[in-house]
Amino acid sequence: MVTIKDIAKIAGVSHTTVSRALxxxxxxxxxxxxxxxxxxxxxxxxxxxxxxxxxxxxxxxIGLYFSNLSxxxxxxxxxxxxxxxxxxxxxxxxxxxxxxxxLSHPAEELPRMDGIIVMSQSDQxxxxxxxxxxxxxxxxxxxxxxxxxxxxxxxxxxxxGVYQAIDYAIQLGYQKFSIxxxxxTFRSSIERKKGFLQALADHQIxxxxxxxxIGDYSIESGRTCAKQLxxxxxxxxVIFCSNDDMAIGATNTCLEKGLAIPADIGIIGFDxxxxxxxxxxxxxxxSKPVFEMSQLGAQLLLDSLAGTVSKKQYLxxxxxxxxxxx
Amino acid sequence: MVTIKDIAKIAGVSHTTVSRALxxxxxxxxxxxxxxxxxxxxxxxxxxxxxxxxxxxxxxxIGLYFSNLSxxxxxxxxxxxxxxxxxxxxxxxxxxxxxxxxLSHPAEELPRMDGIIVMSQSDQxxxxxxxxxxxxxxxxxxxxxxxxxxxxxxxxxxxxGVYQAIDYAIQLGYQKFSIxxxxxTFRSSIERKKGFLQALADHQIxxxxxxxxIGDYSIESGRTCAKQLxxxxxxxxVIFCSNDDMAIGATNTCLEKGLAIPADIGIIGFDxxxxxxxxxxxxxxxSKPVFEMSQLGAQLLLDSLAGTVSKKQYLxxxxxxxxxxx
DNA sequence: GTGAAAGCGCTAACAG
DNA sequence: CTGTTAGCGCTTTCAC
Numbered sequence: 125m126v127t128i129k130d131i132a133k134i135a136g137v138s139h140t141t142v143s144r145a146l147x148x149x150x151x152x153x154x155x156x157x158x159x160x161x162x163x164x165x166x167x168x169x170x171x172x173x174x175x176x177x178x179x180x181x182x183x184x185x186i187g188l189y190f191s192n193l194s195x196x197x198x199x200x201x202x203x204x205x206x207x208x209x210x211x212x213x214x215x216x217x218x219x220x221x222x223x224x225x226x227l228s229h230p231a232e233e234l235p236r237m238d239g240i241i242v243m244s245q246s247d248q249x250x251x252x253x254x255x256x257x258x259x260x261x262x263x264x265x266x267x268x269x270x271x272x273x274x275x276x277x278x279x280x281x282x283x284x285g286v287y288q289a290i291d292y293a294i295q296l297g298y299q300k301f302s303i304x305x306x307x308x309t310f311r312s313s314i315e316r317k318k319g320f321l322q323a324l325a326d327h328q329i330x331x332x333x334x335x336x337x338i339g340d341y342s343i344e345s346g347r348t349c350a351k352q353l354x355x356x357x358x359x360x361x362v363i364f365c366s367n368d369d370m371a372i373g374a375t376n377t378c379l380e381k382g383l384a385i386p387a388d389i390g391i392i393g394f395d396x397x398x399x400x401x402x403x404x405x406x407x408x409x410x411s412k413p414v415f416e417m418s419q420l421g422a423q424l425l426l427d428s429l430a431g432t433v434s435k436k437q438y439l440x441x442x443x444x445x446x447x448x449x450x
Numbered sequence: 451m452v453t454i455k456d457i458a459k460i461a462g463v464s465h466t467t468v469s470r471a472l473x474x475x476x477x478x479x480x481x482x483x484x485x486x487x488x489x490x491x492x493x494x495x496x497x498x499x500x501x502x503x504x505x506x507x508x509x510x511x512i513g514l515y516f517s518n519l520s521x522x523x524x525x526x527x528x529x530x531x532x533x534x535x536x537x538x539x540x541x542x543x544x545x546x547x548x549x550x551x552x553l554s555h556p557a558e559e560l561p562r563m564d565g566i567i568v569m570s571q572s573d574q575x576x577x578x579x580x581x582x583x584x585x586x587x588x589x590x591x592x593x594x595x596x597x598x599x600x601x602x603x604x605x606x607x608x609x610x611g612v613y614q615a616i617d618y619a620i621q622l623g624y625q626k627f628s629i630x631x632x633x634x635t636f637r638s639s640i641e642r643k644k645g646f647l648q649a650l651a652d653h654q655i656x657x658x659x660x661x662x663x664i665g666d667y668s669i670e671s672g673r674t675c676a677k678q679l680x681x682x683x684x685x686x687x688v689i690f691c692s693n694d695d696m697a698i699g700a701t702n703t704c705l706e707k708g709l710a711i712p713a714d715i716g717i718i719g720f721d722x723x724x725x726x727x728x729x730x731x732x733x734x735x736x737s738k739p740v741f742e743m744s745q746l747g748a749q750l751l752l753d754s755l756a757g758t759v760s761k762k763q764y765l766x767x768x769x770x771x772x773x774x775x776x
Numbered sequence: 777g778t779g780a781a782a783g784c785g786c787t788a789a790c791a792g
Numbered sequence: 793c794t795g796t797t798a799g800c801g802c803t804t805t806c807a808c
Contacts, residue, residue: 127801138779143803153777173562174503175801178784183500185544192529202528203518206547215559218511220544221532236499236544343728376730399725402669404702453785464795469787479793501785504800 126167134163146171173216185218186425187237189252191245192225201414205243205266208418213426224252234259239425241418244268247310262428264421267412269311269437276428278421278438282312282394285410285442286319286364289392293362293450294327298390302335302360304349304370310341316366316394335360339370346373354381354389361390362450368393368400371407375449379404390450406447413440452493460489472497499542511544512751513563515578517571518551527740531569531592534744539752550578560585565751567744570594573636588754590747593738595637595763602754604747604764608638608720611736611768612645612690615718619688619776620653624716628661628686630675630696636667642692642720661686665696672699680707680715687716688776694719694726697733701775705730716776732773739766 128146132139137156145152145160173184188209190202209219220237234240239262242253249268256263257274264276290301303320306313317336324331337352339345346365350373353360363378365371371393375385383389385405393400393409400407417440427434454472458465463482471478471486489495499510514535516528535545546563560566565588568579575594582589583600590602616627629646632639643662650657663678665671672691676699679686689704691697697719701711709715711731719726719735726733743766753760 125801129801139801140780140803141778143801144778147803151777156777170561172504172801174500174509175784176803177500178498178504178786178801179803181784185546188547190529192533203516203549207518207549210548218544218546218562219548220511221514221547222536222545223529223533235496372728402698451785455785465785466787466796467794469785470794473787477793482793498785501800502787504785504802505787507800 125172126169127172128169131160131163131167131169134167135160171216176216182238183236184216185220185237186213186422187234187240188219188221188243189224189240190221190243191249192223201243201245201267201412204414205418208415209241209422212419212422224249234261237261239263239429241266241421241425243418244270262425264425264428266417266421267414273436276421276424276436276438278417278424278440280412280417280442281439282315282410282412282442283319283322285412285444286316286394287323288319288442288444289408289410290320290323290364291327292444292446293390293392294323294329296390296450298362298450299329300335300358300361301329301331302337302353302363304337304339304346304353304363304365304374306339306341306366306370308338313366320364332358339366341367341369343369343373343376346370346375347377348373350374350377354378354383359389362392363389364392366394368395368397368407368409371400371409371449372403375403375407386448386450392450396445400445401447403449405449408447408450409445411443411445413442416440451498452495453498454495457486457489457493457495460493461486497542502542508564509562510542511546511563512539512748513560513566514545514547514569515550515566516547516569517575518549527569527571527593527738530740531744534741535567535748538745538748550575560587563587565589565755567592567747567751569744570596588751590751590754592743592747593740595641599762602747602750602762602764604743604750604766606738606743606768607765608641608736608738608768609645609648611738611770612642612720613649614645614768614770615734615736616646616649616690617653618770618772619716619718620649620655622716622776624688624776625655626661626684626687627655627657628663628679628689630663630665630672630679630689630691630700632665632667632692632696634664639692646690658684665692667693667695669695669699669702672696672701673703674699676700676703680704680709685715688718689715690718692720694721694723694733694735697726697735697775698729701729701733712774712776718776722771726771727773729775731775734773734776735771737769737771739768742766 128139128142132142142160145157177183242265244265244267257272266278269279270277305317337349339349363374365374371391375391378389393407396409396411400409454465454468458468468486471483503509568591570591570593583598592604595605596603631643663675665675689700691700697717701717704711704715719733722735722737726735
């Protein structure tokens with residue numbers, strides 16, 4: 125293991141100078157920096173993070189905590205989140221990943237990190253997040269809107285996403301739009317419905333209240349809600365489903381009733397889950413910018429660590445993924 | 451931040467004694483240990499991992515690397531793997547998660563960990579694994595069988611799993627069994643077919659070679675392979691699919707042909723992916739013990755670190771998840 | 777601009 | 793059994 129002392133010896137300077145040079149201190153003359161940099165490179169020097177940690181009182185570890193839904197749906201975005209964060213973090217940082225529920229020793233685990241990122245997918249996470257807001261560490265919450273002044277928060281603009289999808293459907297000539305909403309207590313349900321209604325309003329399209337049915341984000345609820353919609357005297361031409369799972373359920377129902385998609389009825393989902401590409405027909409849906417949210421979240425954490433605090437709340441645009449269900 | 455010196459002062463001993471006591475050294479008298487332990491607890495003392503790391507030349511970080519299939523299927527097991535490992539690792543260890551492809555600086559990243567766990571899902575990972583086998587760190591590969599003496603390896607006994615499923619189907623009265631194989635170069639395909647054939651052989655059930663068709667683990671291939679099977683003059687009663695994706699494709703084909711599942715034809719999958727619960731009908735499939743594999747993998751790494759090396763290769767039993775497609 | 781010395785919190789000889 | 797001392801690799805006063 126090569127240390128700054130080894131470099132110092134070769135360069136004929138003190139290890140202090142090497143340390144300063146490698147950290148690009150303004151105290152060191154460019155020529156010296158240059159020389160030391162070259163020696164370090166030729167020796168394949170890597171700084172000892174543990175020693176840095178000890179003296180700097182930093183761990184160079186960022187913690188990532190994710191929801192743990194029993195449904196097994198929680199892992200949907202995890203890979204993208206990890207990639208997004210890892211591509212943003214400088215190389216001396218490590219990303220330590222945990223799930224919220226198997227937190228073995230919160231009190232001794234949390235303080236050991238420089239900052240925390242939470243990928244939240246359900247309001248069941250609120251207690252955990254509340255706990256985090258107490259401790260004295262920068263925390264960013266991804267994916268769900270949280271109104272706590274102490275937390276950084278990056279979410280997607282779901283309303284805008286749905287607006288765009290409905291707008292697109294209107295261009296296509298559809299006129300009668302129905303919605304299967306998500307769990308009423310979820311902010312995501314509210315946001316998505318907001319975008320939906322706004323799009324209709326902006327195009328002066330009427331919205332009969334029987335065209336709104338309330339699901340719970342499960343496949344099964346998509347199935348039953350769609351049934352309800354199709355049995356209406358004047359059934360809709362499009363079913364917007366507040367997530368892909370319900371869209372899958374709704375698709376099944378339509379197919380069972382002998383309806384052709386999209387000829388007889390259009391379906392729109394939300395989330396762009398991996399499976400949505402394989403439904404029959406492939407689902408037109410709205411994608412959250414998970415990768416970008418994660419990158420931004422990591423950057424915000426870094427900024428916060430550097431004291432360059434900025435705005436606390438960030439909203440990223442979604443993207444419409446056009447396939448064949450509309 | 452309370453240190454061992456603080457404890458030492460209160461206990462009226464030297465900090466060395468505190469260190470030894472806290473590490474349960476046999477050199478320290480039980481009474482002293484007892485007292486020091488109590489003080490530490492009352493002070494809410496947590497050891498400074500960075501200081502330990504520095505002096506022990508250990509990072510207390512385990513790296514987890516996972517496959518990055520473009521298909522987006524790679525995240526299937528990730529959550530379970532992370533949980534399994536985290537529940538096994540002692541609390542001073544951190545699990546740093548990465549994906550293999552965005553490895554920014556392998557040379558300086560890898561040596562910074564005490565050991566490495568790889569969750570592999572494809573033979574595309576072989577180059578990466580080969581690289582790991584060069585460096586001087588304990589490495590355990592999960593999920594795929596790797597024949598390198600330097601690596602620890604935990605996999606599931608796929609052959610046994612398929613054997614059990616077919617055996618179960620035979621109890622149910624089925625007699626004509628077909629198989630949709632996975633990618634021929636994959637060891638998993640070979641293992642699964644082996645269990646399949648063995649079960650038939652042990653029950654003296656004939657296996658016409660046209661009952662074997664070769665897929666590629668994709669939904670689409672499940673669809674076309676099933677078609678091929680159903681168009682046979684004497685079609686099979688059961689289609690065993692070497693993974694769930696193909697089982698989903700096969701299910702679609704059967705349904706399109708107006709066949710009732712399981713009345714007209716039985717389907718068996720492999721993997722127990724989250725979605726398999728929601729297929730129509732819910733899929734009977736074989737589950738790998740991902741959580742247990744991960745726990746065992748983490749334990750082996752720990753043992754390896756402690757010098758308690760043991761057997762290198764481990765095979766864990768799968769489990770049959772009975773639902774309604776058979 | 778650069779160096780000498782101290783110290784981050786811990787473990788490990790070495791002494792007693 | 794316990795204490796003294798040194799040192800892990802690095803950053804940071806304080807001098808020069």
